[in-house]
Amino acid sequence: MRQIFLSSLIPAALLLTGCVGSSSRTPPIELIPDMKHQMKVKAQTDQARRPVTNTVAIGHLKDDDAYYTGVVGDKYIGLNPEKIDRALLERGQKRFTIYCTPCHDQTGNGRGIVPTRFPSWLPSSLQDPRQKAMVDGExxxxxxxxxxxxxxxxxxxxxxxxxxxxxxxxALQRTTSGTLADVPSNLKAELK
Ligand code: HEC
Known part of the structure; x- marks a missing residue:
């Protein structure tokens, strides 16, 4: 009786330990699979993601040159097509601080942190007459x-x-060319 028990136990134990020639960290019988097998989405390859030729994704048609390039024909458009209000200016200030100040600095003078490390990368000042004279589209x-x-x-x-x-x-450029006439009359008294 004991022998029958042992003779069936040994092959069973061998099966469980999985003494196969190849090395694998996965036991042949996975009692606790630890989420190893699950549904997942694999990243698409570049080939699969390429847009179909001569098609435009919904909402991505950019045929308004003025808005998307600032140029119509061979001329820069004169005025900003967005409605200029406080919200737009505040958004602009935030984006300028993130993207432009590293080189152009907060005043637009062009003495940001980047040119102090790489003097050859010195931006032009946005406060110079030539840059002030640029139209919005440029x-x-x-x-x-x-x-x-x-x-x-x-x-x-x-x-x-x-x-x-x-x-x-x-707005930033206006700050360096303001005159007394720009101050609202009710605030003139507060000027020192
Ligand atoms: C990595 C540094 C860097 C950043 C960031 C940067 N600029 Fe510039 N910018 C330059 C340099 C350098 C020049 C001078 C280019 C030249 O004339 O060779 C320049 C020139 C300009 C000019 C004037 C071009 C001319 O003809 O004089 C404008 C306008 C300008 N940048 C706007 C911006 C705005 C707006 C941002 C933020 C979106 C920005 N730049 C971010 C480096 C930068």
Whole structure:
């Protein structure tokens, strides 16, 4: 009786230990599979994700050149197409602080942290007469396609945010050319 018990126990034990030639961390019988087998979605390859030629995804038709490039024909558009209000300016200020100040600094003078480390990467000042004289579309276009050593920000900043930045840059430029006439009459008395 004892022998029968042992003779059936040994093959059973061998089966459980799985003494196969190849090494594997998985036991042949997985009592606790630890979520090893589960439904999952595998990342698509580049090939599978490529858009079908001559098609445009819904909501991604960008045929409004003025809005998406700042240029119509061979001319920059003059005015920001977004409605200029406080919300847009505040959005522009936030995006400018994130994306532009590292090089252009908060005043737009061009003495940001990057050029202090890489002097060859010194931006032009946004407060110079030439940059002040630019129309809105040109500033938008510089952000969109870059210019000389100034990189393109089209992939990081959405079109709406780029227009918000244009609005903020204009406000920033006004700060260095304000005159007494710009101060509302009810606030003039407070000037020191
Ligand atoms: C990595 C550094 C860097 C960042 C970040 C950067 N710029 Fe510039 N920018 C430059 C440099 C360098 C130039 C000067 C390019 C030249 O004339 O060679 C420049 C020039 C410009 C000019 C003037 C171009 C001219 O013809 O004088 C504008 C306008 C401008 N940048 C806007 C922006 C705005 C808006 C942002 C934020 C979205 C921004 N830049 C972010 C480096 C930067």
């Amino acid at each position: 500033i938008f276009n510089i952000m969109t396609i870059g210019r000389r050593t100034m990189p393109s920000y089209a992939n990081q900043i959405t079109e709406k945010d780029r227009w918000a930045i244009v609005a903020y840059v204009r």
